[in-house]
Amino acid sequence: MTLRILKPGLQTTIQDTGRPGNLYWGLSSGGAADTFAMALGNRLLGNPDGHPCLEVTLTGPEIEFGEDLSVAITGAHFALFHNDRAIANDEVIQMYRGDTLRFGALRSGARAYIALAGEIDITATLGSRSTHVVAGIGGMQGRPLQAGDQIPLRSCRSAPPRRLPPQYRLDYRARPLLRVVPGLEQHYFSTTAHEQFYGGGFTVSPQSNRMGIRLAGESLPVENIPQQISSALCPGTVQVPPNGQPIISFVEGQTIGGYPRIAHVISADLHRLGQLAPGSRLDFESVDIDTAHRILRDKSRLLTELSEFTDEVE
16 A cells, blocks of 8 residues: 655655654754644544644645545645546545546645545654654655655545535635744844834745745844854744844754844744745734733634534535
8 A cells, every 4th residue: 555656746745743852952843834734634534633644845746546545635725636637625535546646736825735544654763754854864764755756554544525614724825924922032133123023024035944934025133132142942933143134943943043033933823834935925923922822722722623613525
């Protein structure tokens, strides 16, 4: 039982929730860039939220199925084809032996997730099957998938046909808003720097990757900020290097850094980082810790509601 990769796309990888708890050893957790979208697909199929999926980035793959099983595609919106028939996100699709799944043009977002009603039969590394591209571990030999790869599967099954109701589907067409709490060195930045940072003048640079999301715009003034001692980083930290162009630490980001930290993306919005495509213009909004906790609780409840209100398909 296998999935055969006919065309790999730009960067298609095996991902789950990663390897938390290894920052001490200099290894970032990695895992899916958009854990919320991944969880939606898994819940449609009756899987645990962190069940290993295929993460598709910007340009999608073409895959041949060697076994009957159900899939669900969530996250970024692509033109999708089951054999030659157009299909949609956010619903269970039954694939049969010899069928193909093909991704066409990207319509919105940056990363899609192919959830599987079956298990990817590869050995876990440090408790995870996710591909850590920077460290070169996990997944298929620690790298993105290539044409000709065959991904072994086991325990394949068919899931009940159902879809998410329209009001619960994620829409990536709007200008992204990232809510942040103050960074540890935010008090070093001038009023002008804060006004620029929260003024909506930044776009996502094409030089972004799974280590960091680089922003391009008018440089923030940093000349009077004292030199920093390198200290711990985690996903969502917004650093400002000497060129004044902010960098948001991402899922495979370095574990320490010495640039001043102006802000930190709240936990509830970390998944939004995974849907930032090059050229996306974005906004930052400052919130307090209590608000950040409330937003996280609300988003966690939403996942439970989504499990309860999925529509059965006739």
